[in-house]
Amino acid sequence: MRRSLAGLTFTPLRLSSPRSLLFMSSSLPSSAGKKPKQATLARFFTSMKNKPPGGSSSPEKATKHKLESGINEINSEGASAIKKLKHVSAVQTPVEPSDMSSNSSSLPSSAPSSGGVDASQKSRELTLKVEEEQGPIENDHYSSNIPYSEVCEVFNEIEATSSRLEIIRICSDFFTKIMKQSSKNLIPTTYLFINRLGPDYEPGLELGLGENLLMKTISESCGKSMSQIKLKYKEIGDLGEIAMGARNVQPTMFKPKPLTVGEVFKSLRSIAKTQGKDSQLRKVKLIKRMLTACQGVEAKFLIRSLESKLRIGLAEKTVLISLSKALLLHGGNEESSRVDDIPMDALESAQQKIRDAFCQVPNYELVINSCLEHGIMNLDQFCTLRPGIPLKPMLAKPTKAINEVLDRFQGETFTSEYKYDGERAQVHLLDDGTMRIYSRNGENMTERYPEIRITDFIQDIDATKNLILDCEAVAWDKEQGKILPFQVLSTRKRKDVELSDIKVKVCLFAFDILCHNGERLINKSLRERRDCLTKVTKVVPGEFQYATQIVTDNLDELQKFLDESVNQSCEGLMVKMLEGPESHYEPSKRSRNWLKLKKDYLEGIGDSLDLCVIGAYYGRGKRTGTYGGFLLGCYNQDSGEFETCCKIGTGFSDEMLQQLHERLTPTIIDGPKATFVFDSSAEPDVWFEPTTLFEVLTADLSLSPIYKAGSATFDKGVSLRFPRFLRIREDKGVEDATSSEQIVELYENQSHMQN
Numbered sequence: 001m002r003r004s005l006a007g008l009t010f011t012p013l014r015l016s017s018p019r020s021l022l023f024m025s026s027s028l029p030s031s032a033g034k035k036p037k038q039a040t041l042a043r044f045f046t047s048m049k050n051k052p053p054g055g056s057s058s059p060e061k062a063t064k065h066k067l068e069s070g071i072n073e074i075n076s077e078g079a080s081a082i083k084k085l086k087h088v089s090a091v092q093t094p095v096e097p098s099d100m101s102s103n104s105s106s107l108p109s110s111a112p113s114s115g116g117v118d119a120s121q122k123s124r125e126l127t128l129k130v131e132e133e134q135g136p137i138e139n140d141h142y143s144s145n146i147p148y149s150e151v152c153e154v155f156n157e158i159e160a161t162s163s164r165l166e167i168i169r170i171c172s173d174f175f176t177k178i179m180k181q182s183s184k185n186l187i188p189t190t191y192l193f194i195n196r197l198g199p200d201y202e203p204g205l206e207l208g209l210g211e212n213l214l215m216k217t218i219s220e221s222c223g224k225s226m227s228q229i230k231l232k233y234k235e236i237g238d239l240g241e242i243a244m245g246a247r248n249v250q251p252t253m254f255k256p257k258p259l260t261v262g263e264v265f266k267s268l269r270s271i272a273k274t275q276g277k278d279s280q281l282r283k284v285k286l287i288k289r290m291l292t293a294c295q296g297v298e299a300k301f302l303i304r305s306l307e308s309k310l311r312i313g314l315a316e317k318t319v320l321i322s323l324s325k326a327l328l329l330h331g332g333n334e335e336s337s338r339v340d341d342i343p344m345d346a347l348e349s350a351q352q353k354i355r356d357a358f359c360q361v362p363n364y365e366l367v368i369n370s371c372l373e374h375g376i377m378n379l380d381q382f383c384t385l386r387p388g389i390p391l392k393p394m395l396a397k398p399t400k401a402i403n404e405v406l407d408r409f410q411g412e413t414f415t416s417e418y419k420y421d422g423e424r425a426q427v428h429l430l431d432d433g434t435m436r437i438y439s440r441n442g443e444n445m446t447e448r449y450p451e452i453r454i455t456d457f458i459q460d461i462d463a464t465k466n467l468i469l470d471c472e473a474v475a476w477d478k479e480q481g482k483i484l485p486f487q488v489l490s491t492r493k494r495k496d497v498e499l500s501d502i503k504v505k506v507c508l509f510a511f512d513i514l515c516h517n518g519e520r521l522i523n524k525s526l527r528e529r530r531d532c533l534t535k536v537t538k539v540v541p542g543e544f545q546y547a548t549q550i551v552t553d554n555l556d557e558l559q560k561f562l563d564e565s566v567n568q569s570c571e572g573l574m575v576k577m578l579e580g581p582e583s584h585y586e587p588s589k590r591s592r593n594w595l596k597l598k599k600d601y602l603e604g605i606g607d608s609l610d611l612c613v614i615g616a617y618y619g620r621g622k623r624t625g626t627y628g629g630f631l632l633g634c635y636n637q638d639s640g641e642f643e644t645c646c647k648i649g650t651g652f653s654d655e656m657l658q659q660l661h662e663r664l665t666p667t668i669i670d671g672p673k674a675t676f677v678f679d680s681s682a683e684p685d686v687w688f689e690p691t692t693l694f695e696v697l698t699a700d701l702s703l704s705p706i707y708k709a710g711s712a713t714f715d716k717g718v719s720l721r722f723p724r725f726l727r728i729r730e731d732k733g734v735e736d737a738t739s740s741e742q743i744v745e746l747y748e749n750q751s752h753m754q755n
């Protein structure tokens with residue numbers, strides 16, 4: 001981080017880089033009034049690279065004229081940029097980071113002034129200051145001296161590549177290369193590749209940077225006006241490209257010190273972890289510090305990382321496969337071995353090992369370190385579920401009739417449990433006696449349930465060192481001793497819950513045990529796990545109970561059991577394989593060994609869908625002043641895109657519409673995101689940043705030319721007929737929306753049933 005000013009090289013002002021063309025509307029030879037595609041832009045800029053101002057390689061006449069007028073514009077921009085430089089040189093000129101910070105106005109007043117203080121001392125004091133504000137700086141943890149530019153070059157290559165196999169090759173070659181320098185490089189690099197700042201269960205890793213804040217930061221640190229940025233954003237819809245364009249035409253007095261992967265990743269984490277007073281200001285400062293050091297394509301990917309969207313078509317699955325290749329190679333003894341030399345079956349089993357390990361320990365750092373230490377093929381022995389880390393819960397497949405269930409489990413022993421309508425709760429007891437409760441998403445929600453005391457429902461607390469239970473937390477009516485509907489549970493506060501706040505009690509309904517005293521139980525049969533569960537825990541009525549269950553394959557009994565479950569405020573049944581390997585607990589998997597049978601949806605497609613709100617239509621008549629309808633999309637897990645599947649305007653109360661108006665209006669964006677796949681005939685009045693999921697009911701699914709869900713499978717998209725709003729899904733993130741793959745499967749099952 002420390003470098004004296006004398007060590008910085010001087011770069012001549014670059015006032016006429018072709019990149020500045022980004023800021024000239026309709027200046028592109030190919031644009032002809034149309035919105036230029038990003039790829040076209042990129043190609044154009046590449047071809048223009050290193051050409052002198054005015055284009056001595058004589059572009060076509062018309063283009064030449066445009067170029068010249070562009071250059072005039074650039075020159076005047078350059079002049080005004082120089083003017084600004086005089087005023088705020090510290091912010092505009094990329095100098096050494098610690099210098100910048102100490103000059104910046106947002107630093108606490110007690111910070112040392114730059115005059116007369118030795119640079120290293122200053123930097124030390126600054127470090128202390130930051131630690132004081134943000135907690136200890138993770139110095140060693142995520143260190144990597146790999147130039148950030150190398151990662152960005154790889155991103156650029158991936159962006160231009162459509163073949164998944166080729167992308168895997170690019171990634172695994174890169175991972176192999178950086179591991180040769182130091183295996184430590186792999187962790188921060190992997191996180192940059194998957195666009196995350198740590199494991200999902202680590203609190204406080206939301207960057208929380210609105211589009212406007214980013215635009216303002218780009219505008220301030222790249223010397224462009226806010227209106228220029230906004231205009232450009234309307235046109236190309238990508239702040240990354242805009243930042244890159246602006247950054248690369250910006251006059252720079254000194255050649256900035258190149259960014260490293262370690263610095264960028266740690267700064268991103270610091271930005272997320274910055275809280276409290278002036279946090280926005282401090283976040284902006286950290287971004288500016290990086291942005292002013294960006295060169296080439298770095299600004300593009302830095303900004304996209306700050307938006308938490310790389311948009312290079314790199315799915316997490318692909319990264320995981322590439323990682324397994326690189327780690328397998330790294331673990332091999334021969335220096336010269338190449339990915340191509342690895343036998344196919346070894347590769348496949350390595351991939352399976354890393355996927356399984358990740359479902360049990362969803363933490364790249366732990367998985368990678370375990371691979372490095374014990375070898376990827378031994379992951380299943382060393383990298384396994386443990387109390388304190390939420391494993392990815394097993395999921396169920398929907399069914400539409402008891403007959404379907406009976407067909408599936410024919411000749412097998414299976415069990416049916418009530419399907420409680422609350423929130424999934426993975427309850428962990430740690431060796432130190434603390435309890436943690438994790439949501440379906442692995443979010444730590446212990447503080448939401450201050451009334452739950454694990455010691456109350458453990459048989460022998462001295463003999464129980466640790467455990468993991470799978471439960472559903474359900475609202476409970478203490479007086480009447482019965483379950484309350486989900487709507488009541490959702491009235492509970494989600495943050496800063498004090499015991500005195502609690503008006504609605506919850507009861508945990510346990511249905512599985514996954515680990516007990518360090519022993520993993522997921523590869524035991526459900527029957528064995530149930531036995532263990534009832535041995536280790538005990539029922540405390542209204543606080544901790546077991547899911548009501550039955551073992552029968554008689555249709556009438558099942559029907560009766562289903563009706564009873566519904567009478568007791570449950571949603572229906574969960575039907576599970578009870579014995580044999582198929583009854584093992586399969587973390588993260590939506591398995592056909594668990595089927596859900598939801599009473600309310602038997603008429604429809606068997607289940608509700610959780611869809612992301614990406615746009616809205618203004619309300620008319622009675623709904624004037626709120627939104628009257630919403631555009632919803634499912635999530636394509638391979639491409640990271642939201643594909644539209646319906647408009648919805650039914651099922652909302654007036655209060656809900658009011659509440660949604662207040663909640664969604666601040667998330668309005670200027671235009672659709674590049675990740676929205678929609679048809680122009682169904683454009684909404686406003687677009688939203690994806691933040692909210694609606695759980696919706698549908699009569700059935702049909703193919704439609706104006707929607708896009710699953711359109712990679714069919715020519716048309718799958719859409720919902722007569723969708724009806726049920727509730728907001730507060731416990732799912734936008735990427736947990738019903739996937740395109742699921743919608744396709746539901747559609748196919750429905751057509752299959754109809755035929």
Ligand SMILES: Nc1ncnc2c1ncn2[C@@H]1O[C@H](COP(=O)(O)OP(=O)(O)OP(=O)(O)O)[C@@H](O)[C@H]1O
Pocket residue numbers: 395396417418419420421422423424425440472511547574596607
């Ligand atoms: N006896 C039970 N066994 C397993 N899960 C149960 C049981 N009772 C209630 N559940 C809940 O049912 C959920 C599965 O069905 P549900 O449709 O509610 O899932 P979801 O959260 O909407 O997710 P998705 O629709 O993606 O499967 C589980 O995640 C769990 O929260």
Ligand SMILES: [Mg+2]
Pocket residue numbers: 420421422
């Ligand atoms: Mg549920």
Ligand SMILES: [Mg+2]
Pocket residue numbers: 607608609610
């Ligand atoms: Mg659901």
